[in-house]
Amino acid sequence: MAAGVVDEDGGILDRWQEPTPSRSPKAVEDAIVRAVEDLRKRYRVEAVGIGAAGWVDNDQAVVRFSPHLAWRSEPLKARLSGRIDIPLIVDNDANAAAWAEYRFGAGRGSSVMVCITLGTGIGGGLVIGGKLFRGSYGMAGEWGHMISVPDGHWCECGNRGCWEQYASGNALVRDARALARTNSPTAYQLLEIVGGDPDKITGPDVTAAAIQGEPTSVELLADVGTWLGRGIANLAAALDPEVVVIGGGVSAAGDLLLSPAQRAFSRTLTGRGFREEARLVLARFGNDAGLIGAADLARHAMIEPPDSAQFGFWPRRRKRRASKARRRRQPLRTRAQ
Ligand SMILES: [Zn+2]
The missing domain is CATH 3.30.420.40 (ATPase, nucleotide binding domain)
Known part of the structure; x- marks a missing residue:
């Protein structure tokens, strides 16, 4: 699992890494929370993007299946949203990597x-x-x-x-x-x-x-x-x-x-x-593509209107934060794979 703090130009400001506890969804969830908490001590993080190695449904909430992790119909977004109190998105890691190459690569x-x-x-x-x-x-x-x-x-x-x-x-x-x-x-x-x-x-x-x-x-x-x-x-x-x-x-x-x-x-x-x-x-980005892309997807989810079909449901109260996010230049994403 790799996590990082990514700025609005796709630059990685800080990193966090841990071997993925692949057998247990709960252990993966704990590790993601640990990564976010650790990085938030040093940065004002506005949103979290997760690039999950698995099939993510179109509501970007549930990992239907992961070939390498124990996720089977895992409601990853709901579980993490209960423990991380900032906006959070989940997407497929290959989508996240593609997005990084499109945006910055x-x-x-x-x-x-x-x-x-x-x-x-x-x-x-x-x-x-x-x-x-x-x-x-x-x-x-x-x-x-x-x-x-x-x-x-x-x-x-x-x-x-x-x-x-x-x-x-x-x-x-x-x-x-x-x-x-x-x-x-x-x-x-x-x-x-x-x-x-x-x-x-x-x-x-x-x-x-x-x-x-x-x-x-x-x-x-x-x-x-x-x-x-x-x-x-x-x-x-x-x-x-x-x-x-x-x-x-x-x-x-x-x-x-x-x-x-x-x-x-x-x-x-x-x-x-x-x-x-x-x-x-x-x-351009090699192994960092998923990390950079997931962060930028989270940033865009905050900036785009909450009814955007691209990102599915986004809580209304977060709407205000979008302009703040643009000013502060501090998003984050974590990545489990
Ligand atoms: Zn095949």
């Missing part, structure tokens, strides 16, 4: 921005016309589960052939290990790096080896990049974005990922040769 000011976070799977966020787009039920942006390969690899979502099974950190590791197990001479160098055990190969190992110029690792990343570019072309057919921001751990590979992605994207894009192409760019 690589997608700043774009008309339609798609954010793709490549971690173990694919996270996503979409900003259209200056608004975070959440869909009708809060589930927009789950494009990691668009089926790319009929009857392909099984996915934890219960389907086969999802995009994230081909363009993600997990895909990179799975393919690297599978190649290494064949005892192919092409995997020799990569195996040497991990002491000869294919099961010890990690995503960062492959990326580090590729950056050093190890040819097989370069190819493995190019495969992921190619799948990434094809998927982005699919998204472009549906959404016609101006910018596609690519973040997450795998994006540390930089051009080793982005160049093949760009080639595959341009090769697959509908209407190519007769249209403008979206720019594919690397994210």
